[in-house]
Amino acid sequence: MSKLNANIARQASFSFACLGEEAARLEEKRIYDLKKKNQELEKFKFVLDYKIKELKKQIEPREVEVVEMKEQIKQMDGELERAHKNSSALELTISAQKLKLEGMQREIRAQRTKIGECESSSDMMCRELYDCVQLIQDPKALKAAVNQMYQRHVATAVVTHAADTEVASEHARQRECLEKSVESLKRKLNKNMELHRADNQRMMQENVALINEINELRREIKALKATQVASGPRHKGGVGSDRSFGSRGMRGGLEDAFLDAASFRSDSREELPPL
Template identity: 40%
Template sequence: KRIYDLKKKNQELEKFKFVLDYKIKELKRAIEPRENEIADMKTQIKEMDRELELFHKSNAQLDLLIGEQRQRINALQRAIASHRQLLSDQQTGVRRFRCDLHECVRHLQTPKDLALHVAQLYNKYVASDDGAGGVGSGAAAGSDVEAEIQLEYARQKQYLEKSVQVLKRKHAVDAQAQQQENLRATSDNMLLIREINDLRGGLTAAKNNLQMERATLATAALGPRKASGSAHGLAAALQQAGGDPDTLIARQRAEIEELRRVVKALEEKLVNGGSKPGEVLPPIGRAVDG
């Protein structure tokens, strides 16, 4: 019986072993992808470590470059500051020299004072820069400066004389041109005055012709009145019109138009068979009397 129990347990253990082997195989199959993922992640981590190391190296190099650039910038700033200071000093010296030079120019008409001030300028701006050598050759430098001053004075005098001559010639040419321009303007004014007088005469003649034409029209319009009346009738008509021939002409034109309408009406009645008994014709005398 014990052997039977042992065999039975052995069979059960074999069953458990089979089940456990199956589970182990499944677990191995489940663990294998994760192990692969872990291996891949380890590989990625190694690559990232290498990249990080490269980044650290590049950052260190960049830090070195930045330090060098900062040193260069600081050196350039110091150089710029020194150049600015030098430029400011030079500009100050130039301004001082200009002031002293203007002071010398004030004595341009007095050669002695001019020579004295130029010598002072030389001693101030040239001899001071030469040092001991300049002090040793002071007399020779003074004579050279005197000669240069005389030459400069002669050159300035010659230049001013030439300038005066050029200005005189230019003034003469300008005066002659101005005189010719004045003569031309005077002749143009005379021509314009003649043209204005001619135009005024033409305007007066045109006004006279217009008045004569108006009088002629008035006379022509008053022709029928002359045939039936006399010159006294014309004077009376002008007096009724207020002495204005235009008003008289307008009235005569109105009378002519009214007469034309009357004649046309009579012609139409004649065409239609004459006037009917008891019919009154248009008054002609009213149109004539106005």
């Protein structure tokens, strides 16, 4: 019995020792697993911290963009308000233009009516003028018909109106155009005068030379006449008549040359303009 109890006690102590070692091994294994999980969690924490930092870096420019977008929204709100104001002003302008257009249309209709009346009155006047022309042989009837036309068509005195701005501007434009034309013609005239001045000078020199030649011919004619007068009483008969005939022929030739030169001088004076 004592041996049995001793065996039981020994087995119990051995079993307790085995159970303690198993529990310690299990505890160590559990601690190892916990440490491993802790390391993995540390890794996840590091990764999550890095992701959080990256997200913060991404969020910061987004926040700046949000602020800028808010400013743009404020500006767009201001532009929208100004656009509404402009739209209201344009609506007022459009309504005013519509009223003005309606007034102009009424005026156009009135002017068309007036033009129609004027055309009918003009046709009537043309017919009455034709009837008056038929009375051209009867002055009294013609005068009475014209007086009737005057009393019928001329209700009030004719009022002369001053020229409007368009007529004045057109007059100024035509005047400017004419002044430019006059200036261009003056330049052309001066150019032509410069071109013909040399020819005129040459013709004047030729005219002076011809006048000198005519004067010489006149002196020769006077000398021949004096010679004929001096030799006339000395010579008689056929010889004298032949000489007188020869002198007359020479004198006639000189006189013809003198007349030709004089006619050329007069023609040149008529053709040449005064310098």
